[in-house]
Amino acid sequence: MQVARLNLRHLRVFREVAHCRSVSRAAPVVHLSQPAITQAIARLEDQLGTRLFDRRSDGMAPTQAGALFLARVERALALLRNGAREAQRLAARRQGSGSRAGGFADFEALASMAQLRALVAVSAAENFSLAARTLGVAQPSLHRAARDLERLSGLSLYVRTSSGIALTGSAAALAQAARLAFAELEQGFAELDDLAGLDRGRTTVGALPLPRSHLLPAAIEALLARRPEVQVAVVDGPYADLLHDLRHGGIDLLVGALRDPLPIDDIVQEPLFSDPLAVVGRAGHPLGGRKRIGLDDLTAHPWVLPRAGTPTRDSFERLFAGRTAPPCCVETSSLVLVRALLAGSDRLTLISTHQIRHEVATGQLAPLPFPLPGSARPIGVTMRRDWRPTAAQGLFLDGLRQAGRQLSGTGHYSETE
Template sequence: MLGSNLRHLRVFHAVAETGSVTRAAELCLVSQPAVTQAIAKLEAEAELPLFRRTSQGFFLTEAGALLARRGKRALDMLDGALNEIAPRLPLTATRAQLLALIATSEAQNFSLAARQLGIAQPTVHRAVTQLEREAGKALFQRSAFGIVPTRACAMLARIARLSFAELDQAVSELGDLVGREVGEITIGAMPLARSHPMPKVLARFREKRPNLRIRIIEGTYDELLGQLRRGDLDFLIGALRSPAPIEDVVQERVFDDDLVLLAGHHHPLLYRPLSLEVLRQQHWLVTRTGTPTRTQFDAMFHAAGLALPDSIIETGSVILMREMMEISDVLSCVSHLQARADIDRKLVAVLPFAVPHSTRAIGLTYRRDWMPTPAQSLIMEEIRQASAEAL
């Protein structure tokens, strides 16, 4: 695994900056053979030469320059968080210790963390204890109900995940240099994106990058945002929030969507004049409170001085909505683009009632300091292109 030894990565950067094994050894307080061995191991992990060795010194190859760029970003992030806890930690903390810290922080239990990592519980406990000993302070608050990370520990766990994600991106880019598709793209997709534009985007991307692994992660906005901020997701696609929920993410508008009211083809309201008072008396399927769709649905009634309908089932599943509309008189309020395929196939019908002020921005959300790989940039460009064509 590239960057499995953080000390090797630090030695690599010392050689990259000085062009000298001797100088790097002095800076890192190790022997010259240790520097040579560290570089050899990194090159074996990268499966590419990282330096051109000449009589004038060591010079970065294209692969070396790529690793230097990504590695510096990873170490700068990590060292900042480690220094916040104790100045000694950047010199002593290992990747294995940090992985144990991340797993324990998330599981809040040593046994569960060990199971997640696939190692023995004493190994996890020992790794965390070593970090605490070097830090000179407790990183977890222990109680009868488990262990809770301190604020500094939780921040370190999040930054460490981001740092390791940066090194994973280096692996992907090194693979690109030799025509190997390695690594993966992870996308957090909200309900609309799963029907538009992602099917077309994925089909096109597969033509250009047929073997690169892609994971589409579904969940609530808050869940996906948390995964994005700790580096588990590369970007989100779906309804944007106004304002942006936190300063460390960027929102990029790609297209606009509006809401429609849907019913089964047998519904009597398809053939009579509609008013909000009539709609308030119906049975509804709508998304949960706090989502943009639900906020606009609620505002439709509140703006007219009406209470919300008494009969509401909360769900984000378009399939459930469609099936219930087919067998009952329930109505739903959903994204027009999300329901367009079902509308075109005449599985549902649009009620002749325009949802007021329902236009909303749909787009990409990603970390402010994120630097996408060529593959990640490609799939984002496919999203922009497919959205422009649909409009």
């Protein structure tokens, strides 16, 4: 993490100099001498490997690189400010039981990178020793940073439990803000690399099962054809886990079936194409040769289904509402496992037609002649509401949109099939 090298105070100095366009005018705002400000800017420029200001007779103007990084710094510091206000609000709601005397009202302006990184690490590890190991620091150093942030904020941040350390509500709000601020600054590093002609950026994508077979590969190939040095990391997992990672800055975007209603208002969804479901069995399944299939026929066979709470499982429950559902022997979201279980038996599954296009083309699986009107679901991308993609991430989004248009235009995934 390149962010670990940064000094939050230097970032605040950089922001004020950019606003004031003068070291002398920024000095009283940040409570530093002019030589200290000059030294802070020089240190930051050295860390970033670029010049941030043009020194002119009429003042200091941000360079192109400076303007790019300033936008990210502004967003990061705003996230920390809002996170601190939310942490204080949550403490106040507990009628003062979560607050401690001696804290500073604007404590986020005094917090250090080490203190915030300690908070984030403890929130993930729920243990001071494990958090220290994650950051590669001594446990006493991390513990001191964590407790210093408590004293600075005047908030109770950590609670001992039987299994380790838990965060208070105030701490959780602040930790989320810190993660998002760190992600914002990492985006800033990527934009500076891009400006310098270096493709060292990284896009982390949360992937639900459905888009892994075609949509994601097509978008990744389109991106790497234009930016071969960019790194793309794909993270699999349940929707709830991926949504948490998205909201906390662990992933940049989430691709898969969209949710209705929207689960929380700090994200936005963009549909890419609509995908119907089908009842599927192995090629040569006993029900495959029939002209008509009824629900009684479907209940005569065991099923392989995704876990409860997923959109596909909800569709299955609606299909058999008011009657005895067929037995479900296995719950899984793994297409590899579904394919293997269906291939060696007469089991059935409910799955997206897009997801099994390869298996159908190669004669492994086959949709059964059982109509499922109204089963089409919007497939798309979920992003943080205020997310601002880098240039490479913008290209990746364009690739997803183009792949979605191609799928919509093939005619293979229409509602009438």
